Amino acid sequence: MLTQFMKADIINIWDRFRQKDDEAFSMLFETCAEYLYRYGRKFVSDDDFVRDCVQELFIKLYNNRASLSPTTNPRFYLLLSMKNTILDALCKTRRMTYLSPDDLPFVAEGYYLPEDDTPEVTMTVTGRKLKLALETLNARQKEAIYLRFQLGLSYDEVSKMLGINYQSARNLIHRSISKIRSTVDTPDNIVKNARTSK
């Protein structure tokens, strides 16, 4: 949950954890395990593997807790660490010396989040169009949208997650949004034609 309440809470938990408070460690796991797992599953479909990575990440965090730095967004830090943990673990199992973040494609079914007052008809139509729009996005664009809008990271944080600079992240997201918008706003028949001509 992204309420302000939770945000302030997690910073507090993070600080107590760094000060070797064991209770805070349990709360950190309690509040963060789900979204780290879910994020991990976007790259690896094997759920055992992803759960192992979450465990490994928390054990590593615990062992290094005294040297962790304060941060205004522990969530971002944890997500980034999760991605690195997965990369490391994949390198090990595939006996590769290096995997770039680009070798980890973001894979997930997308759907349309309707507004409260959206009529059902519009919903299904828009939902169908959106699926089509998502097919035109590449893995990186999908990940950027997920990080920005589903997890609520800032542009700056998204850029760091993707290993690109701030402006590139903004452009990437804006291009993706306009791609989606243009497909969704296209009248119904044109979308249908586009599909049949494909």
Next chain:
Amino acid sequence: MIRKLISDDPRVRFEEPDLPKARKREMWHIIRKATVKKNPARFLPSPRARMWILGAAAAVAAVLVMLPLLDEKPGEKEYFTIRDIETDFDPTVGDVLLKSGDRTVRVEADHADVVYESEGKMTVNSQEITPKREDAEEKREIEIDQLIVPYGKMASLTLDDGTIIWVNSGSKLLYPSTFADDKREVFLIGEAYFDVAKDENRPFTLMTDGLNVEVRGTSFNVSAYGNEPLQTVALVSGNVDVRDEDGKMTCQMAPDQLFSYNRLLGETGIRNVDVEEYTSWIHGYLLLRNESLDMLFTRIGRHFNVRINYDPLQMRNITVSGKLDLQYGIGKALETIAITAPITWVEESGEVAVELRSR
């Protein structure tokens, strides 16, 4: 999940795989083994509790024999899976919610009074509602109803067996709409006071994330908030058996005792207390004896649904005692605390920041 939309949000969402609660617990056990407790004693009773276990060895044996069901027939869908129902909720927003059958009832009042009468009839704040339920023939599992009480609200609940439960702010209670013939089981996240109706043939079990409290007719208070590692059971009258969810540890409690369980460290303890300290909330006040400000702020923050910002390490060592009336708002409550505790506070945009008073 409630989430504020960012202004240029394209309203695209990606499917999120589910992490079942049982799996999450497994993960935590593995992490804990490798970190907090390198030496994995899953449940380490305190010396006092250990004494109890020895003293009550016969009783424990009897109970263990009575309950081998829990581990048996793993493939069969047991009602016991109530633990695995998704229990996440955001306690900071909304009204009291009652989910029963196909109905979700929203109660706008600060206090919800829910009464289950016979034959599936029920009332909410004296208004009758009749939720549609599946036909008895089609029904394979027992239907689970839910009562969700966010911060700033309270609820009382009368079940069809006559048991009365007061549910405190920020809690969620799961229970079958009608109890089975041989047992009564409910699941709690948060805090509640139980006045359990006597029924020799149907033992009453309250489950939390970690503990089972087994009851015949009795009254007791349980605090088991999801965001606090410490869970407590305070027994007012009668007797109860507390066991961990794996059934590896059992502890018999007598009236005026407090059982505590630290979920993180796996440590348990039992001591004599004035139980009124743990039950006074149902009457709208808190009876405090050497209560740390850290804990107290957590409790009143929940009661009033106001975020209280403070340095927990600083406030943990300051304690207060006395009677704290909650009826006149958070400002009045803080004023009362400040009579003995060296604190000052400012209220700003619905939040309160508390600091130590400088001399």
